[in-house]
Amino acid sequence: MKNISHTKTKSGAGNKIITAIAFFGGYITNTLYIFFRFIGIGIAAVGKTLWNATDKLRKKARKGIKKGLAFIFRPLIETVKYIFKEIKRSKKEQKENGGKISLKSRLALIGNIIFGKNGAAVLLASFAVPIISIFFLFSIITYASSINYAVKLTVNGNFLGYIDNEQVFLDAKEVLNDRISVFGGDIDIPAEASYSVEQIGNIETLTKYQIADLILGKSGVNLDYGYGFYINNVFYGALMDFTNVKETLDDLLGRYETGNESEKINFVDMIRYDEAGLYLADSFIDENWLISLLTGTKQQSSYYTVELNDSPFLISQKLGIKTEELDKLNPGFSESDLHIGDKIKISEEVPFLSISTTRTEVYTKEDIPYDTETYDDDTIFEGQSRIKQEGEYGINELTANVTYVNGVETGRDITKVVSLKKPVTEIIALGCKKTPAGTIKDTPTAYGKLAWPLDNNVGEISQWSQWEGGYYGHKGIDLAAPYGSYVYAGAAGVVTKVAYSNVGLGYHIYIYHEELGITSVYGHNSSMFVKEGQRVAQGECIAAVGSTGQSTGPHVHLGVIINGSSVNPHKYLDIPPNVRINLV
Numbered sequence: 001m002k003n004i005s006h007t008k009t010k011s012g013a014g015n016k017i018i019t020a021i022a023f024f025g026g027y028i029t030n031t032l033y034i035f036f037r038f039i040g041i042g043i044a045a046v047g048k049t050l051w052n053a054t055d056k057l058r059k060k061a062r063k064g065i066k067k068g069l070a071f072i073f074r075p076l077i078e079t080v081k082y083i084f085k086e087i088k089r090s091k092k093e094q095k096e097n098g099g100k101i102s103l104k105s106r107l108a109l110i111g112n113i114i115f116g117k118n119g120a121a122v123l124l125a126s127f128a129v130p131i132i133s134i135f136f137l138f139s140i141i142t143y144a145s146s147i148n149y150a151v152k153l154t155v156n157g158n159f160l161g162y163i164d165n166e167q168v169f170l171d172a173k174e175v176l177n178d179r180i181s182v183f184g185g186d187i188d189i190p191a192e193a194s195y196s197v198e199q200i201g202n203i204e205t206l207t208k209y210q211i212a213d214l215i216l217g218k219s220g221v222n223l224d225y226g227y228g229f230y231i232n233n234v235f236y237g238a239l240m241d242f243t244n245v246k247e248t249l250d251d252l253l254g255r256y257e258t259g260n261e262s263e264k265i266n267f268v269d270m271i272r273y274d275e276a277g278l279y280l281a282d283s284f285i286d287e288n289w290l291i292s293l294l295t296g297t298k299q300q301s302s303y304y305t306v307e308l309n310d311s312p313f314l315i316s317q318k319l320g321i322k323t324e325e326l327d328k329l330n331p332g333f334s335e336s337d338l339h340i341g342d343k344i345k346i347s348e349e350v351p352f353l354s355i356s357t358t359r360t361e362v363y364t365k366e367d368i369p370y371d372t373e374t375y376d377d378d379t380i381f382e383g384q385s386r387i388k389q390e391g392e393y394g395i396n397e398l399t400a401n402v403t404y405v406n407g408v409e410t411g412r413d414i415t416k417v418v419s420l421k422k423p424v425t426e427i428i429a430l431g432c433k434k435t436p437a438g439t440i441k442d443t444p445t446a447y448g449k450l451a452w453p454l455d456n457n458v459g460e461i462s463q464w465s466q467w468e469g470g471y472y473g474h475k476g477i478d479l480a481a482p483y484g485s486y487v488y489a490g491a492a493g494v495v496t497k498v499a500y501s502n503v504g505l506g507y508h509i510y511i512y513h514e515e516l517g518i519t520s521v522y523g524h525n526s527s528m529f530v531k532e533g534q535r536v537a538q539g540e541c542i543a544a545v546g547s548t549g550q551s552t553g554p555h556v557h558l559g560v561i562i563n564g565s566s567v568n569p570h571k572y573l574d575i576p577p578n579v580r581i582n583l584v
Contacts (some may be wrong), residue, residue, distance in 0.1 A: 004351050009243075011333060016031070020320070027473075028231070028439070029203060037362070051210035054576070055085075064416075066439075068326060102428075106191045110329070113291045121254075125226075126583055128366055136191035136270060146203065148199065148200050148201055148203075149197055149198065149199055149200065150162035150163065150164065150197070150198065150200045150205050151163050151164070151165060151166060151195050151196070151197055152195065152196045152197070152302070153169060153195065153206070153211070154193065154194045154195075154196075155191055155192065155193050155194060155211075155214075155215060155218075156190060156191065156192055156218070158218060160206065160211060160214050160215075161170050161205070161206045161210075161211075161214070162198070162200050162203060162205045162206065163206050163211070164205050166195060168205075168206070168207070168208055168211065168567045169193050169208075169211060171208040172209070172211035172212045173191055174208075174214070175208050175211075175212040176189065176212045176215055176216065178230070178235040179212065179216070179228065179235065179238075179277075179278075179279050179280060179283065179404070180255055180280055180283070187221060187280065189215065189216070189219045189221070191215050206209075206308075209277050212277060212278070213277045213278045215281075216277075216278040216280075217278060221280060222280070222282075223279065223280060223281060224238075224278070224279060224281050224284060225276070225277070225278055225279075226238040226239055226240050226241070226274075226276070226277075226279050226284060227239050227240075227241075227242040227273060227276050228272075228273075228277070228279060229242075229245070229271075229272075229273045229285075229290065230270075230271070230272040230273070231269050231270070231272075232269050232270050233270065233272070233556060235283075236285070236290065237283055237284065237285030237290065238279035238280075238283050238284045238285065238352050239285065239287055239290070240282065240284065241300065242273055242349070243285070244287055244291065245273065245287055245290055245291060245294070246273065248291050248294060248295065249267075249271065249273075249294065249353075252267075252353060252355060253265050253266070253267070253355060253356075256355055256357045256404075256407065259360065260359045260360070260361075262360035263357060263358065263359035263360075264357070264358045264359070264361050265355065265356070265357050266354065266355070266356055267353055267354070267355055267356070268353075268356050268405060269353060269354065271353075277424065293352060294352060295350070295351075296352045296355055297349055297350060298350045298351065298352050299347070299350035300348065300349055301345060301347060301348055301349045302345075302347045303343040303344060303345055303346060304318075304343070304344040304346050305341060305342070305343060305344075306317060306338045306339060306340055306341060306342040306343075306344065307340060308340055310338055310340075311338065312326070312334045312335075312336070312338070315338075315344060317331070319346055319414050321346060326344065326346070328408070328409075329344075329345040329347075329348065330344055330345050331344065348406070348408060350406070351406060353405060354405055354406050355405070356403060356404070356405050357403070357405075357407075358401055358402070358403045358404075358406045359400055359401070359402060359424040360399065360400070360402075360415075361399070361400055361402050362397065362398070362399050363397075363398055363400075364395060364396070364397055364398075365398055366393060366395045367393045367424050368393055368394030368395065368396050369393065369394075369423065369424055370391040370392060370393060370394065370423035370424055370426055371391075371418060371423065371425045371426070371522075372391060372425070372426045372427075372428060373425055373426070373427050373428070374427075374428045374429070374430050375427070375429060375430065376430055376432040377427075377428075377429035377430060377431060377432065377433075378432050378433050379431075379433065380429055380430070380431030380432070380433055380527065383427050383428050385429060385431060386428070386429045386431075387426065387428055387429075388427045388429050389424070389425070389426060389427035390424070390426060391423070391424055391425060391426025392423060392424035393423060394419065394421050394422050394423035394424075395419075395420040395421040396417055396418065396419055396420060397417075397418040397419075397420055398414055398416070398417055398418075399414070399415050399416035399417075400412050400413060400414045400415060400416075401413045401415060436486055436529065436541040439486065439540070439541035440539045440540055441455065441456075441486075441488045441539040441541075442539055443456065443539060445538070445574045446574045447574060448516065448572075449572055449574040450490025450491055450513075450516075450520055450558075450560075450569075450572055450573050450574060451488065451489075451490050451491065451538055451539060451574060452490075452573070452574060452575065452576050452579070453479065453487050453488050453489070453490055453518040453522060453556055453558060454479060454481050454485060454486070454487065454488070454545075454556065455485065455486060455488075456576065457578065458481055458482070458485055459476060459479045459480060459481040459556070459576070459579065460479070460480050460481075460579060460580040460581065460582045461479060461480075461580070461581045461582070461583070462478045462479070462480040462555060462582055463477065463478035463584065464517060464570065464582060464583065465568050465569060465570065467478055467568040467570075468568065468570055468581075475559055476521065476523070476557045476558050476559035476560075476566075476569055477557075477558050477559075477569050477570060477573065478555045478556070478558075479554060479555055479556045479558060480553065480554070480555040480582070481545045481554060481556060482545065482554065483526065483545055483546065483547065483554040484526060484544050484546075485544065485545040485554075486541045486543075486545075486547060487522055487525060487541070487542055487543040487544060487545060487556055488540060488541055488542065489511055489520075489536045489538060489539065489540050489542050490511075490513075490520050490538070490541050490558075490573070491511075491513040491515070491516055491520070491538045491539070492513065492515070492535075492537050492538045493511040493512050493514065493520075493534065493535070493577070494512050494514075494533070494534070494535050494536075495509060495510070495511050495530045495531065495532055495533065495534045495535075495536060495537060495542075496511065496512050496513065496519065496532065497508045497509065497510035497532060498510075498528055498531060498532050500529060501549055502549060503549065503550060504523075504549050504550060504552075505521070505523030505524060505548075505549050505557055506523060506525065506546065506547075506548025506549025506551060507523075507524070507525040507526070507527075507528055507543070507546065507548045507549070508521060508522060508523040508524070508525065508549075508557075509521070509522045509525065509528060509530065509542055510561075510584065511536065511542070516572075517562065517564075518560050518561065518562050518572060519560070519561040520558065520559070520560060520569075521557070521558065521559035521560070521561065522542065522543055522556055522557070522558060523549065523556070523557035524545075524546055524547055524548050524549055524551045524554075524555060524556065524557050525543035525544060525545065525546045525548065525556075526543075526544045526545060526546025526547070526554075527543060527544040527546070528542070528543045528544075529541060529543060529544075530542045530543075531543055544580040558573065560572045
C-alpha cells in the first residue's frame with residue numbers, strides 16, 4: 001500500500017509541471033498571435049491607404065496602357081475582323097447557292113484575306129515598314145559615320161599621301177630644315193605643296209616625320225637611315241646606333257638617384273633622341289664626340305682669394321653676392337675666421353646637361369620662433385627689464401617637395417606641418433618705477449678716498465676683501481643693504497663698463513676716476529641707471545642694491561682697480577664711523 005501511495009504522489013507532481021509548461025506555451029503563443037495580428041492589421045491599413053490614394057493614378061495608367069495596346073495591335077485586330085467578315089460573307093454566298101461555292105469565289109476569298117483592304121499583307125506592312133525604316137536609318141547613320149575625309153598632299157608634283165591638315169606638312173618642313181640646316185651646307189631641297197580634300201575610308205594619314213622621309217627620299221641627295229639627336233629642338237647630328245648614347249644619358253640621371261620612392265629625376269633641357277628616319281649622310285656624327293660633349297661642363301667652378309682686412313660682409317659687398325648664397329657654396333662662410341689666401345667658392349661648376357631632382361623630404365625644424373609678451377612692473381626702475389619666463393623655440397616636423405638642380409637646392413614647397421613641441425612665450429617685465437635721475441648724495445669725504453656708496457646710516461660691512469681676512473678670491477668689500485636701496489658713485493668719473501655676469505658680479509658698473517687714478521667697481525645690482533661713456537658726479541645715484549650673479553643676499557660688492565689689478569678697497573674707502581661691521 002505504501003508503494004502505491006508513493007506512485008500516486010509522483011504522478012500528481014508531474015501533472016502539475018506539464019500543466020505549467022502548457023500554460024506558459026499557450027501564453028507565449030497568444031502573445032505572438034496578438035503581436036503579429038497587430039502588425040498584419042497595420043500593414044493592411046497602410047496598403048489599403050496607398051491603394052485608395054493611388055486610385056486615380058491607377059485608372060490613368062490603365063487607360064494609357066489600353067490606348068497603347070490598342071494602337072499597337074489595332075492593325076492585327078482590324079485584320080482579324082476583316083478575315084472573319086470575309087469568311088462569313090463567303091458562307092452566306094455558299095448558302096444562297098445551295099451549299100455550293102465556285103472556284104472563282106474561293107480564289108476571291110483567298111485574295112481578299114491576303115490582299116484585301118485589311119488583309120494579311122496590310123497587317124505585315126503595318127509592322128514591317130517601321131522596322132525596315134529604322135534599320136535603313138541606322139544603316140545610313142553607320143555608313144555616314146564610317147566616311148573619313150583627309151587632305152591629299154602633293155609635293156613638287158608627286159603624290160605623297162594623306163594628312164590630317166595642312167599644319168602637318170608645315171611641321172614636316174621644320175623637321176626637314178632641322179635635318180639639313182646644320183650639316184647640309186648649301187643643300188636646298190624644294191618642297192612646294194598642293195592640297196585637296198578627299199574621302200579616304202580607313203587609310204592612315206602620314207606623320208610629319210614620314211613626310212620628311214618621303215621628301216628626302218625623292219630629293220636625290222646622299223642619305224642614310226639613323227637617329228637624330230636634339231637638345232631644346234636644336235639638331236646636333238644623327239647616329240647610326242643610339243644604344244651607347246642612351247646608356248650615357250641614363251647613367252647621368254642615375255647619379256642623382258637616392259632610392260626615395262617620391263623622387264623625379266629629369267634633364268632641365270628637353271632632349272629628344274628617338275626620332276628615327278632619313279638624314280643627310282654628312283650630318284652623321286661620331287658617338288664618342290657626342291658622349292664627351294654630354295658628360296662635359298659648360299662652366300668651371302670659380303673662386304675668390306681672401307685679401308688683407310677681408311671679412312664675410314666685405315667680400316659679399318665686393319662680389320655683389322648675398323651672404324646667404326656664399327653660405328650655400330661655402331658652408332659656415334658667414335661665421336668663419338678668414339685668413340689671407342683662403343679660397344672662397346663664388347660659383348659652382350655647371351655641367352653641359354643640368355639635371356633636376358624633385359623629392360619629398362621629411363625633416364625637423366627646431367627653431368620655430370616664440371612670441372614675446374611684456375607687462376609693466378612697478379618694482380623695477382624705468383628703463384630696466386627682467387625676463388620672468390624664458391622663451392623656448394618650438395619644434396615642427398615638416399614635409400616638403402624639394403627641388404635640386406645639379407645637387408644644389410633651388411626650391412622648397414612645404415606641403416605638411418606637424419607640431420612636435422609648441423613654442424613657449426617669453427614674458428618680460430618692464431620697469432615703470434621712477435628712476436632717481438639727478439639724485440645726488442652730498443657727503444663730505446676724506447681727500448683721496450671714495451665716498452660711502454650708500455645712504456647715510458644705511459649698510460654694514462658683511463665681508464672684508466681677501467687682503468683683510470675675507471675668503472680667498474674675494475677682491476672687494478661686501479656692503480649689506482636693503483634690496484632696492486640706492487647706490488652712489490664714490491667719486492666723479494666716467495662710466496667705462498655696464499654689464500652682466502651670471503657667474504660673477506651679476507649687474508655691475510665700472511667707473512674710472514681721473515683725479516684718483518683708480519677705477520671703482522659696484523656689483524650685484526638689481527637695476528642700473530647709467531650707461532657706458534656717461535660722466536657722473538661724486539654722490540650721483542648710479543644703481544639700486546640687488547643680489548644678482550653669485551650672491552647670497554642683497555648687498556653691494558665694492559672693488560678698486562689700479563692699472564688693471566685689484567687692490568684692497570678698504571684703503572680707498574671713507575667709512576663712516578657709525579657703520580657696523582657684521583662679518584659673515
